[in-house]
Amino acid sequence: MKKISQGNVYDRVHVAANPMYPAYVVTGSSKNLMIDCGINLFGPLYTKSLTEILGTPDRLDYLFITHSHYDHLGSAPYLKRRIPSIKIGGAPYINDLLQKESVIARMNGLIEHQRVSFGDIAGDEDVRLTPIRLDIELREGDEFDLGGLTCRVMEVPGHTRDCLAYYFPETRALFPGEAAGVPQGTGGGAVQVEFLSSFEDYLRSIRRMIDLEPRFIAIGHGFAFTDEDAMDFLERSYGATFEYRKILEEYLDAAGGNVESAISEIVRREYDEKGTIFQERNAYIMNLTAQVRHIASLR
Ligand SMILES: [Fe+2]
Numbered sequence: 001m002k003k004i005s006q007g008n009v010y011d012r013v014h015v016a017a018n019p020m021y022p023a024y025v026v027t028g029s030s031k032n033l034m035i036d037c038g039i040n041l042f043g044p045l046y047t048k049s050l051t052e053i054l055g056t057p058d059r060l061d062y063l064f065i066t067h068s069h070y071d072h073l074g075s076a077p078y079l080k081r082r083i084p085s086i087k088i089g090g091a092p093y094i095n096d097l098l099q100k101e102s103v104i105a106r107m108n109g110l111i112e113h114q115r116v117s118f119g120d121i122a123g124d125e126d127v128r129l130t131p132i133r134l135d136i137e138l139r140e141g142d143e144f145d146l147g148g149l150t151c152r153v154m155e156v157p158g159h160t161r162d163c164l165a166y167y168f169p170e171t172r173a174l175f176p177g178e179a180a181g182v183p184q185g186t187g188g189g190a191v192q193v194e195f196l197s198s199f200e201d202y203l204r205s206i207r208r209m210i211d212l213e214p215r216f217i218a219i220g221h222g223f224a225f226t227d228e229d230a231m232d233f234l235e236r237s238y239g240a241t242f243e244y245r246k247i248l249e250e251y252l253d254a255a256g257g258n259v260e261s262a263i264s265e266i267v268r269r270e271y272d273e274k275g276t277i278f279q280e281r282n283a284y285i286m287n288l289t290a291q292v293r294h295i296a297s298l299r
Helices: 040-054 077-081 092-097 101-122 201-213 228-254 261-271 279-298
Strands: 002-004 007-010 013-016 022-028 032-035 063-066 089-092 143-145 150-157 166-170 173-179 182-184 190-192 214-219 224-225
Touching: 007 214, 007 224, 013 040, 022 040, 032 040, 040 077, 063 077, 063 150, 092 173, 101 190, 173 279, 190 228, 201 279, 214 228, 224 228, 228 261, 261 279
Parallel strands: 032 063, 063 089, 173 214
Antiparallel strands: 002 224, 007 013, 013 022, 022 032, 143 150, 150 166, 166 173, 182 190, 214 224
């Protein structure tokens, strides 16, 4: 079944805040874990949801991040200020990144255009991103016992080089962030292909996730899939990655190999004319640019 990411989406999995930037809360019998924490403006919404799910935000033990994008870790500094006891985990590379003032300033800049839509949520609270240090550097094969549920860490590069997925063998629940693509549009029927750092790594990572045969997959934006639809999403995402590369190659061919011309034409035709991509336009162009440049480099 395809579900919008809100409420109780699976056995011991609740969604904090909003389907657009879902923070998945996994509740074990002894520990509780949040996976990702959206944009910084949503910080107060996450703590409100944590109160509803856990009784009090202080019962959250871990916050694990899937990758180093501002819309997946944006509320981490706020949550650490609000709940000092939480242990924040992520790839070692994120640890370096989040301590750089320049990176934090850039992330705060990226969020400014979203203030129009979501500024009210934060109210007077201080939700600014500030440099933080990870409490735990996570690596392939690390395991965390939540009480009846084990969180296993997988390195799944391709979207970014620091992507981690979290897998729970007892319930066969998988949380890949954006490492396996994202359902596209409000209906979520098509798959938005998300390789940014490496086409080959991205495919290899999706193949590894398919091999797990998950029964639940919670995507970094919008939707979660249960039962056979979990595998179906991964298989479709794998196939869509080849199709998408073909489309980018065709645009590059039509532009005589000129990367910038190909990007302009893709934005005009695929984003502006079709109007079916529900991603903020600047973010779309930024990701598309990385993808077209990467594919051009492979030719
Ligand atoms: Fe991302």
